[in-house]
Amino acid sequence: MQIERRPLLAAALALVAAPASAQRAQPVNLPVAMPANASPGFAPLPATDALLRLVDRLLRLEEDGLDPRHYGIPDSTLAASDPAGYRAALHAASAAALSDLLLGRVRSLPDRPDLRRDHSAVGLQAWLTELATTPDPAALIDRAALRPQGAATLKAELARQRQIAATPFTPIPGEATIDPGMVDPVRVPLLRARIAVEDPVLAAAPDAGALYDAVLEEAVRRWQADNGLQVDGRVGRISLGLLNRPLTARVDQLRVALDMRRAAAPPPAERRVEVNVPDYRLQVMEGEREVLSMAVIVGRPDRATPMMAVRLTAIQFNPPWGVPERNAREDLLPRFRRDPQAMMERGFRVFTIVGGERMEIDPRTIDWSSINGQRFPYFVRQDAGDSSALGRLKFIMPNTEDIFLHDTPDRHLFRRPDRAFSSGCIRLAEPNALMEVMLEGTPGWNMARAERALASRTTSGVSLGRSLPVRLHYNTVIVEAGGRVRIRPDIYRLDAAYARAMAAAPRPLVAGLARQ
Numbered sequence: 001m002q003i004e005r006r007p008l009l010a011a012a013l014a015l016v017a018a019p020a021s022a023q024r025a026q027p028v029n030l031p032v033a034m035p036a037n038a039s040p041g042f043a044p045l046p047a048t049d050a051l052l053r054l055v056d057r058l059l060r061l062e063e064d065g066l067d068p069r070h071y072g073i074p075d076s077t078l079a080a081s082d083p084a085g086y087r088a089a090l091h092a093a094s095a096a097a098l099s100d101l102l103l104g105r106v107r108s109l110p111d112r113p114d115l116r117r118d119h120s121a122v123g124l125q126a127w128l129t130e131l132a133t134t135p136d137p138a139a140l141i142d143r144a145a146l147r148p149q150g151a152a153t154l155k156a157e158l159a160r161q162r163q164i165a166a167t168p169f170t171p172i173p174g175e176a177t178i179d180p181g182m183v184d185p186v187r188v189p190l191l192r193a194r195i196a197v198e199d200p201v202l203a204a205a206p207d208a209g210a211l212y213d214a215v216l217e218e219a220v221r222r223w224q225a226d227n228g229l230q231v232d233g234r235v236g237r238i239s240l241g242l243l244n245r246p247l248t249a250r251v252d253q254l255r256v257a258l259d260m261r262r263a264a265a266p267p268p269a270e271r272r273v274e275v276n277v278p279d280y281r282l283q284v285m286e287g288e289r290e291v292l293s294m295a296v297i298v299g300r301p302d303r304a305t306p307m308m309a310v311r312l313t314a315i316q317f318n319p320p321w322g323v324p325e326r327n328a329r330e331d332l333l334p335r336f337r338r339d340p341q342a343m344m345e346r347g348f349r350v351f352t353i354v355g356g357e358r359m360e361i362d363p364r365t366i367d368w369s370s371i372n373g374q375r376f377p378y379f380v381r382q383d384a385g386d387s388s389a390l391g392r393l394k395f396i397m398p399n400t401e402d403i404f405l406h407d408t409p410d411r412h413l414f415r416r417p418d419r420a421f422s423s424g425c426i427r428l429a430e431p432n433a434l435m436e437v438m439l440e441g442t443p444g445w446n447m448a449r450a451e452r453a454l455a456s457r458t459t460s461g462v463s464l465g466r467s468l469p470v471r472l473h474y475n476t477v478i479v480e481a482g483g484r485v486r487i488r489p490d491i492y493r494l495d496a497a498y499a500r501a502m503a504a505a506p507r508p509l510v511a512g513l514a515r516q
Contacts, residue, residue: 051090053138058093062162063155064101064145065255067503071097091132094141098131099124101144104262106501112494114307114473118265148261150479157485158254165247167197172244178235180217185210191235194243195219228279228417228488238418242489250487252499257477259502271437273312273470275426277305278488279478280419282405282428284437284468292437297408297419297427304492305424305472310397312405312468315435316461317453318384319394323348324402327423329376337368347383384459392454393431395438396461397470405470407431420491426472441466 055076061068074089102122109115127144134140146152172178172190182188188210195216196203202219217233224231227242235243267287274283277298284292299305303326323332336343340363350363358379371377382388391407401424408427413419421427428434439445442465453460476488476495490496 050136050138053136054090054094054141057138057141058097061097063159065155065158065258065502066097066100066105070105094131094137095128098127098141098144100262101141102127102147102263104259106259106498109498109501112307112474113309114471115260116265116471117263119263121265122263148258148264150261151258153479153483153485154254154258154261154477158251158258161247161250161254164198165251167247169194169197169247172235172240175237175240177237178212178240180212180214180233182212183210184212188212188216191220191243192216195223197247199223226486228486230417249490249496253476253487253490253495254485255502256495256498257475259498260475268469271466271468273468275470275472276478277307277472277474278476278491280417282426282434284434292430292433294433295414295419295429297410297413297422298491299422299424300420301491301493303423305422305426306401306403307472307474307494308399308401308403309469309471310399312395312397312438312464312470314396314461314463315438315450316394316396316459317450318392318457318459319388319390319406320384320459321382321388321390323380323382324423325376328378328380329373331423332380333368333371333373333376336363336366337371340364340366340368346387347385349381349383351379351381352377353379384457391427391431393428393435395428395431395434403472405431405434418489438464438468 055073058071058073059068061071071093072089073093074086078086078089102124103119104117107117107119127140131137131140145155170190170193172187172194174187178184178187178191189207191212192202192207196219199219199222201222202215205215205219208216220235220239221231221233224233224239229239229242267285269287271284271286271291274285275281275296275298276283280296280298282292282294282296283290332343332348336348344363348363350361350366351358352361353359361378366378382390384390384392386392387409389408391409393407395405397404403425405426405428410421410427411429413421413427414429435450436447439447439450439462442462445462445465450462453462474492474494476490478486478488480486
């Protein structure tokens, strides 16, 4: 709604902004819904042009990832028929929007301890007091909207993604891979049209029709790099899934990213471990300084790595692996059925309980075909060794989910940009580098002693002299140095859940919704 197109509203607002004695009805404090710590009193509203800017700014809350319909912005007709009621409703709408811009529309979520907020540091009451007295409340809303770190960059990207999302496209049918050089009169033109929606270089290039030519391949490679996928130009199942998802998904991811940054608690000054799960990256940080960074492998979607805040307390050298019952049922049972001898050679041992005591069984004597995949009757352990699923190092951080950081023999997987392959634990690309950082401050330990412990091939461990906080968190939108925004796939659909919570967050409406 443009200000210059609203002369009737301007006239009505002139009445609202007039001194109370000039109005037919005296201003009254209406019992409207307000933030819990908002002042119940209403100061005189600013002049007409400032009111126009305020109404316009509230109707543009989409720029900030919020939905203007949630804030009870009063209908313009109320300004003429009930100036006092309009005054109260507009103040309430402004206060509610200001509250969400500062504190976050979603204040907390179950199973998301990674959402760290510090509402006390915001000083909401001071902002609400300023809202009630400022001659330019729209400028105050603008200032609050830009308060989160990176907000200006994220808002610009949100506007760009909204433009992209407004372009219709036809989903690409089929599941077979589309390879460079292929000729397909249906799928290749649809692929070109879909990539061109967000790639101006391809959109301006000559159309090769049914041929998957070199120009389209380069555009696909750019798209794959931007989306954190294997950059090979081959459009397979994963690429097709992302290409066919609604373009509004990235809009929602940016809306969530903005809201998550509101009232975000500052990082602790002490050294800590941060694992951004959808970005497949671990960092050791001290304040804002990066001490160490490495690629990691996280849980696949059906065995998602849980978000948590714990402390890393110990390191185990040459760890055995006590296989969880689910892994034994779903992963190991088919392999035991195929070749129990090979499983023995990889260090897997099978145990059962007899007379209350654990007893080992030769896996070659078990009729694995008769084992019910829903009820696995044995305990399985893999001995320490080069082929152990835990590699040579395990970093212990006590928690109820039995999640830890560890080495892995499957080094080739780190070459992939999409790395959701584990059963929930975090596999490390550079475990020795993390060990070196962790051992700092542990009396009697250094890398030489740690390497001797590893070389011994026996299981041992050390409690750290200084435990470190570990946070497993979920941020799909990363603002890089230089202002580039990277949006990673929402592998666990946590952004989608957050977006639903933004829509459902209770905010009582104080007046009829604006329908301009």
